[in-house]
Amino acid sequence: MRQRIVAEVGIPGRGEPVEGATVLLEGAEISWFGPTAVAPKPSDGETVTEVPVVMPGLWDCHTHFVGMRNPDLERYSLTSTVVAAARATADLARTLEGGVTSVRDVGGHGLQLARAVAEGSIPGPTVHAAGQILSMTGGHADVHSLPLDWVNELAACGSGLGLLCDGVPEVLKAVRTNLRRNARLIKVCASGGVASEVDHPMHQQFSPEELGAIVAEAARADRIVAAHCHGKAGIMAALEAGVSTIEHGSYLDEEAADLMVQTGAILVPTRFVVEDLMANSGNLPAYVARKAALVADRHEQALKLAVAKGVRIAAGCDLFVSGENHGRNGAEIRHLINAGMTDLEAIAAATAVAPETLGPQAPSSGRLEAGYDADVIALDRNPLDDRSVWGDPGAVTHIWKSGMSVKSPQAPGTPRVS
Ligand SMILES: [Zn+2]
CATH class of the missing domain: 2.30.40.10 (Urease, subunit C, domain 1)
Known part of the structure; x- marks a missing residue:
């Protein structure tokens, strides 16, 4: 009809x-x-x-259906997967309610929840999920305060955000493990992060050799790689390895922006989460508040530079905490306009451009x-x-x-x- x-x-x-x-x-x-x-x-x-x-x-190209109530990875590690999935199920409904009909879940329970949405069991956007985040030992998706064996055990039973892997054979296994679960893209941490405890956002994570192996293995299955990076060394190494999307990009400078234009890589700046962490810094673990303050201003400058340089940009919010922010994803459009995009360019970042962050897996959408x-x-x-x-x-x-x-x-x- x-x-x-x-x-x-x-x-x-x-x-x-x-x-x-x-x-x-x-x-x-x-x-x-x-x-x-x-x-x-x-x-x-x-x-x-x-x-x-x-x-x-709308699309959100960087979200997480993880069911975390606080930005505290240690506490989250002790959360039952059933409880986490129940929270994430509510987040999926909120996301759809806000007009978001497709997302990239770049680390979380999206692979499993995508099935429940697709079969009509629960309401939600179409979920294109990365599965578990590839992280080196001690990297951004590791939980530094827990015994290493616990983190590996959590990953092995499908709980936990990260999949720790070191050296080319292990990173290949990690890519293949996610592909076996039907990941639509591969997510890797190419620099330290804000929500992790002891690593530094400026430091590169994974060697060029490891990053290259991840991209090549994903490409053989027509998948792109999305790289979390703040510091410039990680951004450059990720781009040189051939990743398709740079997430956050806080220390992007002229040289890095030029390389993004040259390679056609897409920036998913996730301004939403940076603004949100700064607005709620009193409720954060001290190390998260400190690291958010470290990158916030630099991130704003990097985003403005990327807009001015004509870097391709897609909208993503990086909502990794459950609750009412899911469904407010459209606010990223306003952040992109504030950084210098026209209204129509910012709308395109959340619609027509967004599926391109999936490379060969992109649906005809947006x-x-x-x-x-x-x-x-x-x-x-x-x-x-x-x-x-x-x-x-x-x-x-x-x-x-x-x-x-x-x-x-x-x-x-x-x-x-x-
Ligand atoms: Zn994220």
């Missing part, structure tokens, strides 16, 4: 907005988008929905165009006039996921499964 969405404005994801726009959905695909004046004639039995604004469903996935949202006001839309789940009045209506004013509340 055909569904017709008639909007005052259509924002296609790539390209200029269309005043007076119509979108037609047939099954799980968009069959037509364009000016209402020249839209195909109505057919028998089709539904018609009139809305102020229609656009593609655009209002015939043949693309029927992941479509409606807004109660035009975000080109009023940026308060971004990050406000209440502004998202309708959501169609794979052509199924999962949120509408006629059926408010928790999004339905599709």
